[in-house]
Amino acid sequence: MRTPLTIRFLTSMPRKGWLALAIFALVAWVGVPMAHLMLPESSPFSVSAYTVTLMGKILCYAVVAVAMDLIWGYAGILSLGHGLFFALGGYGFGMYLMRQIGTDGSYGVNLPDFMVFLDWKELPWFWVGSDSFLWALVLVVAVPGALAFIFGYFAFRSRIKGVYFSIITQALTYAAMLLFFRNETGFGGNNGFTDFKRILGYDITSPEMRLTLFGLSAALLMFVLLLGRYLVTSKFGRVLAAIRDAESRVMFIGYQPLWYKLFIWTLSAVLCALAGALYVPQVGIINPSEMSAANSIEIAIWVAVGGRGTLVGPVIGAFIVNLAKSFFTVEFPEYWLFFLGFLFIGVTLFLPDGVVGLWRKLFARKPATETESPPPVQKPAAVPEKDEHLAAKGAAA
Amino acid sequence: MRSLITSVLLGLCCLFGSAHAALDPAVLQGFASEDFGERLAVIGQLGQIGDEDARRVLEALENDSLAIGGGKVLIYDGEKAIDAASGVALEAVPEDIDTLTVNNRMRTAIEAAKAGMALFSTDPTVRLTAATRLRDGVDATTLPLLEKALASEQDAAVHEVLTLAVSRGNLGSGEAAKRLSAAIALADSGDPSVLALLEPRLDASVEPDAAVRAAVADAIRSIERRLAVAGAIGTVFTGLSLGSILLLAALGLAITYGVMGVINMAHGELLMVGAYATYVIQGLFQKYLPGMVDGYLLAAIPVSFLVAALVGVLMERTVIRFLYGRPLESLLATWGLSLVLIQTARTLFGPQNVQVDNPSWMSGGIALLGDTVLPWNRVVIIGFAAFVLVLIWLMMQKTRLGMFVRAVTQNRSMAGCVGVPTARVDTLAFAIGAGVAGLGGCALSQIANVGPAMGQGYIVDAFMVVVVGGVGQLAGAVWAAMGLGLIAKFLEGWTGAVVAKIVVLVFIIVFIQKRPQGLFALKGRFVES
Amino acid sequence: MSAEGGSAKRFVLLGTDYVYPRTTNKILRAFLHSKGVKDEDIMEEYTPFGHSDYQTIIANIKKFASAGKKTAVVSTINGDSNVPFYKELGNAGLKATDVPVVAFSVGEEELRGVDTKPLLGHLAAWNYFMTIKNPVNAAFIKKYQDWAKKNNVPNADTVVTNDPMEATYVGIHMWAQAVEKAKSTDTDKVIAAMGGQTFKAPSGFTLTMDKTNHHLHKPVYIGEVKADGQFNVVWKTKEPIRAQPWSPFIAGNESKQGL
Known part of the structure; x- marks a missing residue:
């Protein structure tokens, strides 16, 4: 017996929850923009640019936190490598932002500044296509997703769990940080990417863009919450919790924990990456210390x-x-x-x-x-x- | 002709030495010149005069206490001035006194001049350093001096060095026989700079004599072979050195994590505590026992152990005790502890790195062949790592406490049942683990920076060593540390430090997939904990 | 490269892997090329931030230096890595008289946390050293030391002044002068009044701010490390030199020399 998906979805959360979500959406999509754009600065309800950016930033963090909770709270896997997926998402979108600078950089060349001081004459192969917004979105999802999938597949297959898993995710992140710190890697070394100018041709510092990014962050958070809600109340979520509480027993019953863990792990990584991609244009910089x-x-x-x-x-x-x-x-x-x-x-x-x-x-x-x-x-x-x-x-x- | 001059000069120097006459002020006047060339000439002259007065002037120059004032060259120590030429103290320090600036070029000349004098010292060790010093820069002026010294040299070691030095000089000689014997003699050298001298001589236009060319080719081969051996020893040594540092950083963790199962993210900060304890002891010695400063490190060893152990006990009693069996929680809580410790160090000692000196007996190094030098501080640390290892092994295997710790590790409840005070054993074991980390910190202070955040740099490495070695295994930690050290150093030779480190980390990640229990797995039933 | 500087023929460009060393070494390499130094006589190497194990790099420098030509190291190593680097250098038996190291980021403040024994005779290039003797500098040092004592700065009795401090001191004073000239703190007006400002600096010269590029005309000093962590000035420019934001040694910058 299966309940239709829509009903299953709606009932995954009590009425109060839907109400809270609606209020949140109203505040984020209507309240804050109006307060930021229309109210004079002297008004006690005025929201400054600083506050919008700070809140947008924290909304991204909140998405990461929910993604982390999906694997830690519900599947019992403590990852110390979520900073990596977050940063990879940021770097993926950052590449696009760097290309959007065009010839407005300090050297006036159609190459990111750091490539100029490295004496590079053309873009390395992995930068190909990075001037396309769509390709940037693909990169944001695919790179961290693929990395998480491959890493997770081998780790879960070898039944690495608990602290061991935490420590090797930390090792992975640390290795990636060292890699990105190298200038030769081609991602701007310790300075990373910064000095962004525009997205899709629109000025990145304009209040409208700021509010759009803020709104998108809020939307992403709501989406992640709903998705999470749907997952954890589903049968999938229950198996996951069972794996968390007694993996051996779940196996003895006949489940293969590998795929459950792998799915939630990869999903969590991709959600982190999306948050990272939204985070970077709001704070205006991405560098390897995000992977510390x-x-x-x-x-x-x-x-x-x-x-x-x-x-x-x-x-x-x-x-x-x-x-x-x-x-x-x-x-x-x-x-x-x-x-x-x-x-x-x-x-x-x-x-x-x-x-x-x-x-x-x-x-x-x-x-x-x-x-x-x-x-x-x-x-x-x-x-x-x-x-x-x-x-x-x-x-x- | 030149050797004639030299022998005259040498004769003169003996004469002056015995008569103890003052220096000719005219010689020194060159120091007053703005021209470095003239100053250098004076240094050269002083070296050839070579008596006590000349030595005094050179030493004053080296110590920044030679000055020009009132038109005279003076030795000025900040209070009173002595006429450099006569050695007579001046009654009043001239108004316009200005210290002579010494730069690297002059310093090189001073050293050469002093070495020239020391070549005829009565002490063979002095002669040896002097000969070694002169060996690398043989030129037309020093060659006759060296030949002279070689003729009268009795000590075998000094003789060997002098032979090599003279041979270097003779390689450019006009006589083929001299060149031939020089090339043959140089085959015993292990110095890569000799290669640069020899290589052009393979060319027939430079070296017309075929026999000499053959000897040169032989010499080059033999030197290259020796250098390859020295290079390999050097790489192995750097690998072992890195390994011993990793081991010292990880040994404490091998006890607290490996044996007790506590994920102590504040382990790096315990290293930091040990290093700061060393710093404080150094300060106390400098203040109260300035005569024994070189011994501070020996005193710092037990102190750093005790201080870190004390911090460890505090951590265990207040936080970690409540988290046994909850590894993920203890990971987060100890990370919090590490932040608190970092900030405490910052508040107490300031955010900047503090200065910990190598005692003089740990400075310098053992020169192997050619350019391979094994620095003393690294040699000492390798030895120290072995010492700590033996200490822990004895404690774990031979003492009652060690037996208790092993019992609690293997089966906590059973150990409790037969009367082992498990809570107290936990505290003591944690204290020992922390103390060993303190010892590691004491050792690290001799090589790396000592600052509030120094521990953060070691935590990942330390965990890697323990995880690769296998939890609960001291032997595993040793193999893992040395293995990782050697792999990293061999890779670094051709990939650079960063890539080497990344490769090692990736290797570890893959390795764990293959052997999740590490190199040495504990035998027994550990399905799930 | 001159005889006085040690007649170095080979150069090791060693730096921390970030913008400043990369750019510096790019310019240095171009400069060395212009002086006839070939690529095979230049070794360029970078280490990550906080790198502390210099064994392999020192061994490589030794190998590079043993090729029979006098070698010098130009170090743009940053911050914490300097102590392990110099310690290793000293212990490996490379003295300043054999292989001098010129550092661009090591000054008096950095040497406070360092055992200076192995550093003796190594060099640093700055626009100011604490040891420069002139009344302005004496007053500057005195003022700072008094301030440190009064405000209980940690280890107040051993505080030192250095180039960045002097630069800030000069900068703030020039700004104040510009504000007085502009009679306003409005950014644009102050910028307009800034060019051409002069100030008698502790470095012993009257510094001028360039009218076009707003960089300071400063003297250059090269100092050798002394045992007390201070520098012995062994070379200096006769007068302040004009700051050029675009190196004339890099191709493509010809049109920017007037800036």
Whole structure:
């Protein structure tokens, strides 16, 4: 028995959730643009360019956090390499942005500036086609996706998991960072890409472009939340949670965890890359330090602060940590690391379910079904679905 | 003719030496000239005079204390001035006194002049350094001097060096017989600069004598063979050196992660703690025991162990204890600890790197053949890594605590049942792991920078070593560290440092796919933890 | 390359892998070509940021230097990597008299964290050194040291001045002069008033800001490292030289020489 996809999709989230999403969309697509463009700067409700960019940036981070949560919270795989996929997405789109500079660079040549000081006369092969917007989008999705797929395939096939997996993802990211730091690699060395001028011919610094990017980031976040919601409430999501909680048992029942893990892992990487692609034009720079180990680990702390295994949690976490970062690094730069460090320690020791868990503990007396439902660990798996699956397996055999 | 002059000069120098007469002020007056050429000429003259006064003037010049004032050349130490020529102290320091500037070219000339004098010293070690110094720059002026020294030399080692030096000079001699014997003698050299001298002599237009050409070709072959051996030894040594550094960085982790299963992302910061402990001890020695500064490192070894162990105990008791069996959580919490430690170091010692000196006995190196030098600090660190390894091995295998640690590793609940105080063993084992990291930091301070973020650079490498070696295996860590060090250094020879490092990392990633348990897997049932 | 500078015939261009060393070495290579140095006598090598293992590179430099021609190293190694580099250099037995190293990014402040023994005699090129003797510099140093003591800067009793500090000091004063001339802090007006400003700098010269390109005309000093971490000036230009933003040694820049 299958419910139609649309209904299945609509019921994946309670009414409150849809309402919250609608409000969010309204604020991001109507409220903020109006406040930014129409209200005078003196108005208390005016939104400055700085705020729009900061929020757009954090929205991208929130997407990364949700992507991270999909594999960590729901599949139990802690990746310390999501910074890599994020940066690859950024680099993919950055190549397009560099080409859009055209002859407006400091050397006035139709080559990115860093190639001029390297004495390169023409674009290397992997830059071919990077002046096309569509090709840039393909690169953004395909490169990190392919890398994640290949890496994931071998890692999951060898049943590498837990800490081992975390450490080798870190090694992969570290290797990539070293590679991108080299000027010869052809991605601008430690300076990376910067000094962007336009997208599709439109000025990148104009308020309209800023708002478009902001709106797109909000749209991406909503899309990711919905997709995540759909996935985790599906049968797929339940198998995933089962793999997280007892992989051996799932295997003994007859599932092949490899493909489940590989799918969610690749999806998560691609979502990160999309966030990266939106992030770069908003902050105006991409360089290899995005791939540093610290960045990837910080993503994990956003998720942990917000609450693992929930979908709103990571969004909240990303906002809390990054707003705190903006505040501390301006007001008390010397205390930022102390704050972040103690946040890591405090959350792991005292708030294993993050802010969302705390909220639930304090306020929610109603059963969990009404609010964001926790991962369906406690719930009995739907029996008919499983039978169906086993039957399919039997037929195949 | 030239040798005649030299012997006259040498005779003169003996004469002056015994009579202890003052220098001729006219000789020194050249120092007052603006022209470097003239100053160099004076240095050359002083070298040939070669008596105590000349040596004093040269040394003053080298130490930036030779000055011009009141039209005279003076030795001026900032307070009183001495007339350089006569050695008589001046009553008042002239107003217009100005120190002479020494540049590299003059410094080279001073060294050559001093070496020329030292060639006839009574101490064979002094003669040896002097001969080595002069060997590389043999020219028409030094050749007769060297020949003279060679004739009277008794010490075998000095004789050998002098022979090579004289042969270099004689390679351009007018007599074919001299050239031939020079070429034959030079076959014993291991110096690549000799190759550059020999190679043009293969050409018939440069070297008309066929016999000499054949000897030159032989000499080149023999030198090249020797250089190839030296080069290979050098590469192996750099590989071992890198390996020992990796090992020191990873040994502590091999205990805390490998044996106890705690993912300690703050491990790099424990290295940093050890390095800063070394820095503090150095400061204390400089302040209170300036006479024994060279010994500070020995005192720093136990201190860095204890300080890092103490920090380790604090970490274990306050945070890690609650996270046993939850590796991913302990990863995040210890990362937080590492940030706190970094910022603490920054607050205490400032954000910049601090200065940790090599003690004088760790400076310089052992010269192998030709241009291969094994620096002392690296030799010492290789030895130190071996020492730490033996120490840990003894502790793990031969002590009661070590036995407890192994028991808890293998089966925690069973160990608890038979009365092993598991919580206390955990704390102690973690303290030892942290202490060993402190020792690693103490060693690293001798090679790398000491700064708040220094630990971050080692954490990935340290984890790689432990993971490749196999969790829970000290032997595995040793093989992994040395193997990775050697691979990296051999690759670096033809790919450069960065690509070598990337290749090594990719190699590790592939290796883990093949052998997820590392080089040495623990035998037994470890299906899932 | 001159006899006074050591008559170097081969050059190692060693740098950290980023824009400044890459561009510097590009210009240097073109300059060396113009002086008749061939490509085989130039070795160019880059290391990543924070690189700390210079064993292999030092061995390569030794090999390169042993070819019978006097070799010099031009180092654009940045920041932290300098300490391991010089330590390794010293321990490997390469002294300044054998293979001098000229550094473009090592100054007094960098040498504060360094054991200077192995560095003795190596060179650095800057527009200012703390050891330059003139009343303006003495006053500048005094002012800074007093400020550091008063504000409890860590290790205030050993603070040093260096080229970037002097440059900032000069820059701020020139800006103030320009503001006074323009009678406004409006950016465009100040820029207009900026060209042609002069200031008596601690480097011992009166510096002028170029009217066309707004770079400073500055003197060039070459100093040798002394045991106390200060520099001994061994060469200097007779007067400030005009800053050229486009090197005349690079092809394609001919039209930009007037800028």
